[in-house]
Amino acid sequence: CKKLKHITIPSFITEIGNDAFKGCSSLTQISIPSSVTSFGNNIFDGIKSLEITGDMKYIPNYLFRSSSLEHISILTSINSIGKFAFSECSFLKQISIPSSVTLIGDYAFNGCSSLTQISIPSSVTSIGNYVFFGRSKLMQISIPSSVNYIGKCAFSRCLMLSQILIPSSVNYIGYSAFEECKSLTQMLLPNSITYIGSNAFSKCSKLTQITIPSSVTSIKNS
Numbered sequence: 001c002k003k004l005k006h007i008t009i010p011s012f013i014t015e016i017g018n019d020a021f022k023g024c025s026s027l028t029q030i031s032i033p034s035s036v037t038s039f040g041n042n043i044f045d046g047i048k049s050l051e052i053t054g055d056m057k058y059i060p061n062y063l064f065r066s067s068s069l070e071h072i073s074i075l076t077s078i079n080s081i082g083k084f085a086f087s088e089c090s091f092l093k094q095i096s097i098p099s100s101v102t103l104i105g106d107y108a109f110n111g112c113s114s115l116t117q118i119s120i121p122s123s124v125t126s127i128g129n130y131v132f133f134g135r136s137k138l139m140q141i142s143i144p145s146s147v148n149y150i151g152k153c154a155f156s157r158c159l160m161l162s163q164i165l166i167p168s169s170v171n172y173i174g175y176s177a178f179e180e181c182k183s184l185t186q187m188l189l190p191n192s193i194t195y196i197g198s199n200a201f202s203k204c205s206k207l208t209q210i211t212i213p214s215s216v217t218s219i220k221n222s
Helices: none
Strands: 006-008 029-032 049-054 071-074 094-096 117-119 140-142 163-165 186-188 209-211
Touching (some): 117 140, 140 163
Parallel strands (some): 029 049, 049 071
């Protein structure tokens, strides 16, 4: 299927099996209906750039994990990105997250080492555990004012992350959330924060200034 460029999956299809489009290196656009609720492994292996259309409602767990994707555009009103959805996509350089997304699941972008920046839409209310863990080239990120929860190790080991603004909507910073962010120089925490987890800023060796508001009632170990 190396010459296949576009495909529309009909609405009577409920499952896409293992290796379905593996090696379809020319495939750049796929329309997936909401009727598809079961996804196999290695479906998109060998594809570098992909545009997703249709009316699917979410990106399932593990869907693109360890794929060779470099660019992806999601042009459908999905409401969530599942656990490990893009985990270990080490070639992924660009992704467009639609404004309908409210939840980014655990480990969603864990190990996406080629991503330098990402825009989180203002619809997102929760950033899960290990979402951006180990993204060594990530230099900046903007957290929208809709987010109230930053999970454990969410930005841990983002070695190039030099600045981040935490909005006044956030009240919880999880365990090791910014651990080993070795380029982070300052951190201003808003008055909404009540909880700072263990190791939240541990090993941030360039952090010279941090402001902890009076709203904080709990700071855990390290």
